[in-house]
Amino acid sequence: xxxxxxxxxxxxxxxxxxxxxxxxxxxxxxxxxxxxxxxxxxxxxxxxxxxxxxxxxxxxxxxxxxxxxxxxxxxxxxxxxxxxxxxxxxxxxxxxxxxxxxxxxxxxxxxxxxxxxxxxxxxxxxxxxxxxxxxxxxxxxxxxxxxxxxxxxxxxxxxxxxxxxxxxxxxxxxxxxxxxxxxxxxxxxxxxxxxxxxxxxxxxxxxxxxxxxxxxxxxxxxxxxxxxxxxxxxxxxxxxxxxxxxxxxxxxxxxxxxxxxxxxxxxxxxxxxxxxxxxxxxxxxxxxxxxxxxxxxxxxxxxxxxxxxxxxxxxxxxxxxxxxxxxxx
Amino acid sequence: xxxxxxxxxxxxxxxxxxxxxxxxxxxxxxxxxxxxxxxxxxxxxxxxxxxxxxxxxxxxxxxxxxxxxxxxxxxxxxxxxxxxxxxxxxxxxxxxxxxxxxxxxxxxxxxxxxxxxxxxxxxxxxxxxxxxxxxxxxxxxxxxxxxxxxxxxxxxxxxxxxxxxxxxxxxxxxxxxxxxxxxxxxxxxxxxxxxxxxxxxxxxxxxxxxxxxxxxxxxxxxxxxxxxxxxxxxxxxxxxxxxxxxxxxxxxxxxxxxxxxxxxxxxxxxxxxxxxxxxxxxxxxxxxxxxxxxxxxxxxxxxxxxxxxxxxxxxxxxxxxxxxxxxxx
DNA sequence: GTGAAAGCGCTAACAA
DNA sequence: TTGTTAGCGCTTTCAC
Numbered sequence: 001x002x003x004x005x006x007x008x009x010x011x012x013x014x015x016x017x018x019x020x021x022x023x024x025x026x027x028x029x030x031x032x033x034x035x036x037x038x039x040x041x042x043x044x045x046x047x048x049x050x051x052x053x054x055x056x057x058x059x060x061x062x063x064x065x066x067x068x069x070x071x072x073x074x075x076x077x078x079x080x081x082x083x084x085x086x087x088x089x090x091x092x093x094x095x096x097x098x099x100x101x102x103x104x105x106x107x108x109x110x111x112x113x114x115x116x117x118x119x120x121x122x123x124x125x126x127x128x129x130x131x132x133x134x135x136x137x138x139x140x141x142x143x144x145x146x147x148x149x150x151x152x153x154x155x156x157x158x159x160x161x162x163x164x165x166x167x168x169x170x171x172x173x174x175x176x177x178x179x180x181x182x183x184x185x186x187x188x189x190x191x192x193x194x195x196x197x198x199x200x201x202x203x204x205x206x207x208x209x210x211x212x213x214x215x216x217x218x219x220x221x222x223x224x225x226x227x228x229x230x231x232x233x234x235x236x237x238x239x240x241x242x243x244x245x246x247x248x249x250x251x252x253x254x255x256x257x258x259x260x261x262x263x264x265x266x267x268x269x270x271x272x273x274x275x276x277x278x279x280x281x282x283x284x285x286x287x288x289x290x291x292x293x294x295x296x297x298x299x300x301x302x303x304x305x306x307x308x309x310x311x312x313x314x315x316x317x318x319x320x321x322x323x324x325x326x327x328x329x
Numbered sequence: 330x331x332x333x334x335x336x337x338x339x340x341x342x343x344x345x346x347x348x349x350x351x352x353x354x355x356x357x358x359x360x361x362x363x364x365x366x367x368x369x370x371x372x373x374x375x376x377x378x379x380x381x382x383x384x385x386x387x388x389x390x391x392x393x394x395x396x397x398x399x400x401x402x403x404x405x406x407x408x409x410x411x412x413x414x415x416x417x418x419x420x421x422x423x424x425x426x427x428x429x430x431x432x433x434x435x436x437x438x439x440x441x442x443x444x445x446x447x448x449x450x451x452x453x454x455x456x457x458x459x460x461x462x463x464x465x466x467x468x469x470x471x472x473x474x475x476x477x478x479x480x481x482x483x484x485x486x487x488x489x490x491x492x493x494x495x496x497x498x499x500x501x502x503x504x505x506x507x508x509x510x511x512x513x514x515x516x517x518x519x520x521x522x523x524x525x526x527x528x529x530x531x532x533x534x535x536x537x538x539x540x541x542x543x544x545x546x547x548x549x550x551x552x553x554x555x556x557x558x559x560x561x562x563x564x565x566x567x568x569x570x571x572x573x574x575x576x577x578x579x580x581x582x583x584x585x586x587x588x589x590x591x592x593x594x595x596x597x598x599x600x601x602x603x604x605x606x607x608x609x610x611x612x613x614x615x616x617x618x619x620x621x622x623x624x625x626x627x628x629x630x631x632x633x634x635x636x637x638x639x640x641x642x643x644x645x646x647x648x649x650x651x652x653x654x655x656x657x658x
Numbered sequence: 659g660t661g662a663a664a665g666c667g668c669t670a671a672c673a674a
Numbered sequence: 675t676t677g678t679t680a681g682c683g684c685t686t687t688c689a690c
Contacts, residue, residue, distance in 0.1 A: 275575075
């Protein structure tokens, strides 16, 4: 492992000159530059980023905390965040919270230890105050931590209304929604909006809850089973994509025709909604934009470029599939 | 940002003593320890990992390169790798190659720049020699780089045979397989084994290829369409999970009954195989074990614990779904 | 038991 | 234009 000193010695110049040549900062005469280039090539010198990090007091790494990397929404989110960070010269560290608050806390602590320059969090199991303790750059996706941490999210309220309108157009009379349970998250708004819109129009709405940190297929399957047994007469279901798919399979298993007997509407519109048959109608979150906005908001904090918007809410739209009767208006 | 110096001053001791106290290395009297603890608490001191990294010349970070984070197999793989690395005190940096060899190369270069202590790669688009240039710890998943880089993978050959046997038990006469195109990867063996086993038994096997770096659903959909038009009379398809699901939808769209008219067998057995209806029969790769073995093989290299096995091949098994007639033997 | 000092590899200010 | 030097914050000898 050749160091900058070795290069300097080999080229017969001082370390400062080598540094300036390498980083194209300050003057270096063509002649010395040539000597340095030769020495670099000969010794196969690569700057040690660890030393640079210490000097600059930054790592160039951003931590991304998600509840479960193996959930299609989050894997897509992390993918898009990585693409955006890469474009801006940052690296992505992934943090799977998997519902364990200790893990979330430990990853959050990386801020103080200078392992990451900032954090984008989409996880919800750690107490909000633990986040507020940190002064370092943080961006929250979908969870409201109050005025100190900028939040980026989708317009869940509009999404809930859109889903409700679809149910109305399908002529449904008694629908059910599956909610996650977690306070202060935007996702809650979609269920409130969904329920209100429907009840205002005389539709009965039942609600089932599910732990927001459990994402294995088994749980969705069980929940779907429970729901269909408990509510055999419902004619519409609104849930996250995976829950909706599980319910769809269960409904069909019980001999229901889709979408004649029951409307199914997912939220997120992850790729699985296209893979199932019929394709699942779903409210789409704009993951690409979600990633872009959260990354730029975080980097603006890190690089102190400009004022930070506290709350950025993105539009959602409907992806029409075959699980609702209504098509595009 | 309090430094160790501030703590030393506050506690009225030397920095060396503080370091020893913090790390529990060397002697520190109970009295001084107390003073130090108090100073640490008062100043809210947290050690700067950047400085430690420089001294130790390691970052505690492992890079994981995958073709596409948003593919269910890789998101599951990365998730499991992260869990294993976390247990061993390492952090995970994700690298989405997305089929761009420059990105793969740039991430690989992080080894020389000491940004990561090692790399686990599941990507295939960069030339093998670029990998061999590095002397640092690397583990390859599924791709054979020759004797210098340890390889961990599934027994694709056995998987191909298992799939072939299922086709035989289903009484198929003309099947098709979808292969990725990439040299030196273990996945190729499964198609050779599949083809040989079937042809030895008088079954005709057609092969279609697909770019191994393209994973968007659109491409699978198009490929499925092309295949069904080109080969309207096939009665069996063997492909990666997503390709098989796409073909299943297409087959049904053309009025075929499943599994009466056609058998579909996936490879990987990712979660989507359970979500679709009927569930897709698939050869399962043991992702948990794949992650565990590749992580331990990498850490053994990093920490120079013991001799490294060059080639570790893991068993696969069949996940029976409703897309084949044959059930468990 | 503890403090002083050297050094990890780099950058930037300063002097030449 | 270039070399020297002082840190960045930490760990670790090595005297005391």
